[in-house]
Amino acid sequence: MNLPGLTHHTARINGIHTHWVEAGQGEPVVLCHGFPHTWISWHHQIAALAGAGYRVIVPDMRGMGQTEGPVEPESYDCFQTAGDLAGLLDHLGLPQAVFAGLDFGIFAVIDCAHLHPDRVRAIVALENPFYADRADITPLAEAAEWAQSHFVHIDYFRAPGVADAALNAEPRKFLERVYYALSGEYRYLNVWEHPPGTPYIEALPEAPPLPWSWLTTEVMDAVVADYERSGFTGGLNWYRAMDLRWHQRAAWRGQKTTQPYFFIGSDRDVDLEAWHGDDPLAAIHDYHGQVRRVAMVPHAGHMMQLEAPGPVNALLLEFLAEL
DSSP states (O other): OTTOOOOOEEEETTEEEEEEEOOOSSSSEEOOOOOTTGGGGGGHHHHOOOOHHHEEEEEEOTTTTTTTTSGGGGGGGHOOOOOHHHHHHHHTTTEEEEEEEETTTHHHHHHHHSSGGEEEEEEEEOOSSSSOOOOOOOHHHHHHHTTTTOHHHHHHHTTTTTHHHHHHHHHHHHHHHHHHHSSTOOGGGGGGGOOTOOOHHHHHHOOSSSSOOOOOOHHHHHHHHHHHOOOOOHHHHHHTTHHHHHHHOOOOTTEEEEEEEEEEETTTTTTHTTOOOHHHHHHHHEEEEEEEEEESSOOOOTHHHHHHHHHHHHHHHHHHOOO
């Protein structure tokens, strides 16, 4: 998919073949996606921010899209994933940038803010306001406890080879179903009603035919083509390294980020509903020292930047103007 003024780039950064796209000129803004997404999940924001005078830089995150995916989960720890972001700035000759992220993307940004604080001009978190980690139990152990009574995708992803083979066999079915399940048109936690041992694709709802009101066939085709080429192991390794990152974060657990921080959530997001405590918006101040604004977008789910690009873009531009 091509956007006006969009350019594709590749280079060896932080030891891996890295792909990213750029558009616009001005102050740099880096947009970081989650799983199972690629750079294209930000295409509405790229056009809006570049048109408003910003240099927009959007990497395919480690192991996803057209960026190389090491096969060992240990390569997805905090130091490597945050190092990818700092290394991208090094390659581009940029001292710092504003970083926005969703899902695993924002967790890598927050890790970068702790490990390389001078490189992060500001943080814009979408959906995930802070680490969802509990201090008393590792993420994979917690998921295993939940999975004793019902299906949990985090536990399903843990065993190497199992989820990889299932998702690689039916990438389009999986991607369409999970995108729909994560949207505001479905309540994702209904997936948990399936018993332990259910294959993920079968636990997900059947997706309506494309195009949807918020997703074109062209965009889905691009995502499917990338995952058909790369497979899902790289993305799944972000889950398999969750305990490793949990242990590494102990070094700065309890420390607040020091950069200006903005948050955009949506009222139908599963992560806010299930993974960040009873009152996640109030808890933001416990994790970030310079909270500037907290905003909520109505009638959207976890795919917020695709589902509600108008409100999301307006808020991003407001936040950037405040800086």
